[in-house]
Amino acid sequence: GQQxxxxxxxxxxxxxxxxxxxxxxxxxxxxxxxxxxxxxEGPVLLIALYKAGExxxxxxxxxxxxxxxxxxFLNISASIPSDVGIYFCAGDDDNYGQNFVFGPGTRLSVxx
Amino acid sequence: DTGVSQxxxxxxxxxxxxxxxxxxxxxxxxxxYWYRQxxxxxxxxxxxxxxxxxxxxxxxxxDRFSAxxxxxxxxxxxxxxxxxxxxxxxxxxxxxxxxGEKLFFxxxxxxxxx
Numbered sequence: 001g002q003q004x005x006x007x008x009x010x011x012x013x014x015x016x017x018x019x020x021x022x023x024x025x026x027x028x029x030x031x032x033x034x035x036x037x038x039x040x041e042g043p044v045l046l047i048a049l050y051k052a053g054e055x056x057x058x059x060x061x062x063x064x065x066x067x068x069x070x071x072x073f074l075n076i077s078a079s080i081p082s083d084v085g086i087y088f089c090a091g092d093d094d095n096y097g098q099n100f101v102f103g104p105g106t107r108l109s110v111x112x
Numbered sequence: 113d114t115g116v117s118q119x120x121x122x123x124x125x126x127x128x129x130x131x132x133x134x135x136x137x138x139x140x141x142x143x144x145y146w147y148r149q150x151x152x153x154x155x156x157x158x159x160x161x162x163x164x165x166x167x168x169x170x171x172x173x174x175d176r177f178s179a180x181x182x183x184x185x186x187x188x189x190x191x192x193x194x195x196x197x198x199x200x201x202x203x204x205x206x207x208x209x210x211x212g213e214k215l216f217f218x219x220x221x222x223x224x225x226x
Binding site for chain 1: 116118145147152153154155156157160168170203205212213214215216217218219220222
């Protein structure tokens, strides 16, 4: 079945640094969604991607839909303390019914 | 605020009891999803509705779980004869497909089975 991997699993960075994380799939995906989740809350949608090669920004966040359609990347520039949280990718390949599968997440800690 | 609303936020129950959760989606959204999330994991798909029709259920979903979406508006998720392994955050999401689907999540219901 579908499976997503995210790397790194966790990261500790200094405030002001840039962050890169990625998500890879064993199958081709048609949609990628990136979310941020804080403790005790539901995931909050950050960016949605629908075409191979698509590059989309949302403030300091930029995400790309990989050309192979098996991966996606999320970058955060000039990190700030409120960027702390768990970042999830979710993908849909339209072949396993209408549901999105989630990766295990990347836990981001920002040190002041 | 017209986001996805879930009630209750927290539920503590004893093993063997039945529990029911409610989800009110964003009003113009026709798709509604239920996910389950345990500590340290990503959300896991349970089931999804398009309007009032339940179109897909995870093969992992026990027959103790049932979901409804009467009239294609709010949805309920019931767990019968709860087990300790059912302890998790239950998340609801809604979407409206227009130029690409986006799932918007509620704050979840945290279930603890003692």
